[in-house]
Amino acid sequence: MSESTGGGRVIVIGGGVGGLASAALLARGGAQVTLLERHSRVGGRAGRLEVDGFTFDTGPSWYLMPEAFEHFFALLGRDVEDELDLIDLDPRYRIFFETADARGADILDVTSSSEQNWAAFDAMSPGDGQAIREYSQEATALYELALERFLYTTFQRPLSVADASLLPRLPQLAGLLTRSLGARIGSRVSDPRLRQLLGYHAVFLGSAPERVPSLFSLMSHLDLVDGVRYPRGGLYAVIEALERAALEEGVEIVTDADVARITVENGRATGVRLRSGRTLSADAVVSGADMHHTETELLEAQYRTRPEPAWKKVRPGVSALLVMAGVEGELPEIEHHSLFFTQDWDANFRAIMDERTVPHPASVYVSRTSATDPSTAPDGHENLVMLVPFPADPALGADEASRETMRQHALRYLDQVGDWASIPDLRARTDIKAMLTPSDFATSLSAFQGGALGLEHTLRQSAMFRPRNVSAKVDNLLYAGASTAPGIGVPICLISAELVAKRLLGETGVKPLNTPLPHGYLRRTLRRDRLGALAKAMGAQAVPTEGAL
Structure with a gap:
């Protein structure tokens, strides 16, 4: 690895989705x-974890927002269909609703047929099928609005978001921002089980239905209208595709390289120092690491946008107990995606978010990728991943005694899944291969308070109120990933990488960049502003016209 700066040298910290995507674009x-x-x-x-012939995704497992994937790879002149072998799931997922005696469960399959789904919802609760049909139509309109106005902007010029076309909708948007998702759902749908169907997306946002703005009802478009897909090989296949793209664009990827400090001179990021003591120079630094870690560990105190005390007001979002297991024999009772919902899930969320206690029973997500992709398990076995939302508490799983407690929790949740899905011998057939706890997220990923997903999407931590993707104290220091705008999730982190590119371009508009990006586009189009040192190094001349998706 060269230690000279060269022209337009950029160091990217972290090889997650946001880091890889940023590196490839730059x-x-x-x-x-x-x-x-x-x-x-x-x-x-x-x-990804590979053990004893099993392959597990150790993080995200839902492939949603296909437009974001298509657009990102198109920026690099690639077709997502060539990069990923995508399989449409049908049913999209199965839900197990806890019954009064907690033995067995009411089961609902959400299929690829919208009409079939509306009829199934109506059979559960007359009138709710039509209500959810209308709710999903509104979700689609909000999703399209988010793509057009909110997701691809840095909010560097907030007023640019509200053009004439948006003004008539401002009263509606104000209501969607100030009312909770749970309240919006409760006003539309009467059956508590179907309310859960519409509200579980809050967990994808690191939160609970009563804590996120109802604008996020747009997420129901993703599963009820757009569909759910699976990239063969698991979600790590997306990482492999990003890595390939980055390498082919000329990125130098160095693993086992632990950054200890971002170096700053005269208020400008000038490189990094590794824990090995080696110093690497650069004209700009992009941190795809957890923002709390970047701000409080990688920067000296005088360069922090948010000093440590300010983080007391920041919500980390939920953590998780993630259990990866192999199961002997078949599991037809469980679909590729299965959700297990407790009756009193308000109490479940209170335990996790407010009381910071471990709930039993719990609302659990189970993934069985071997249902779609037999290569993820040996012959005669199934691949099982169980995710249980947990409090963001890095003490959970931090020592040997706590880890054994986590294992006992895992066995109890396994029994719960077996009871509800009518698989009485599930525990006997199951071998736990690995677990990830809040402590693991805190230590391995430097995640703020051991959160599993990123900063929680409350109103104060969403859209223009989310931490910006550029430092307020250090020139030429930018951020990507789940801690910054626009937020949590694999496709959203792809967008965060594009926002890094837009910052360097001086692009303040709301629309995505044109595809494909021409090779060398930064050399021709960087402007000389507060990122002027990088602009000068790369021979900037002009600002590009805004593109469209």
């Missing part, structure tokens, strides 16, 4: 990019 722009990853392989939260 290298295509003509920057000399080195990506530094602490671990022996890239992936970050979106990791």
Whole structure:
């Protein structure tokens, strides 16, 4: 690895989705990019574990928002269909609703047929099928609005978001921001089970239905209208595709490279120092690491946008107990995606978010990728991943005694899944291969308070109120990933990488960049502003016209 700056040298910290995507875009722009990853392989939260013939995703497992994937790869002149082998899931997922005696469960399959779904919902609760049909139509309109106005902007010029076309909708948007998702759902749907169907997306946002703005009802478009897909090989196949793209764009990826400090001179990021003591120079630094870690550990105190005391007001979002297991024999009772919902899930969320206690029973997500992709398990076995939302508490799983407690929790949740899905011998057939606890997220990923997903999407931590993707104290220091705008999730982190590119371009508009980006686009189009040192190094001349998706 060269230690000289060269023209337009950029260091990217972290090989997660945001880091890999940022590196690929900046290298295509003509920057000399080195990506530094602490671990022996890239992936970050979106990791992979291979053990005893089983393959597990150790993080995200839902492939949603296909437009974001298509657009990102198109920026690099690639077709997502060539990068990923995508399989449409049908049913999209199965829900197990806890019954009064907690033995067995009411079961609902959400299929690829919208009409079939509306009829099934109506059979559960007359009138709710039509109500959810209308709710999903509104979700689609809100999703399209988010793509057009909110997701692809840095909010550097907030007023640019509200053009004439948006003004008539401002009263509606104000209501969607000030009212909770849970309240909106409760006003539309009467059956508590179907309310859960519409509200579980809050967990994808690191939160609970009563804590996120009802604008996020747009997420029901993703599963009820757009569909659910699976990339063969698991979500880590996305990481492999990003890694391929980055390498082919010229990114130098260095693993086992742990960054200890971002170096700053005269208020400008000038590189990094590794824990090994080696110092690497750069014209700009992009941190795809957890923002709390970046601000409080990688920067000296005088350069922190948020000093440590300010983080007391920041919500980390939920953590998780993630259990990866192999099961002998078949599991037809469980679909590729299965959700297990407790009756009193308000109490479940209170335990996790407010009381910071471990709930039993719990609302549990179970993934069985071997239902779709037999290569993820040996012959005669099934692949099972169980995710239980947990309090963001890095003490959970931090020592040997606590880890054994986590294992006992895992066995109890396994029994719960077996009871509800009518698999009485599930525990006897199951071998737990690995677990991830809040402590693991805190230590391995440097995640704020051991959160599993990123900063919680409350109103104060969403859209223009979310931590910006550029430092307020250090020039040429930018951020990507789940701690910054626009937020949590694999496709959203892809968008965060594009926002890094837009910052360097001086693009303040709301629309995505044109596809494909021309090679060397940064050399021609960087402007000389507060990122002027990088602009000068790369021979900037003009600002590009705004593109469209």
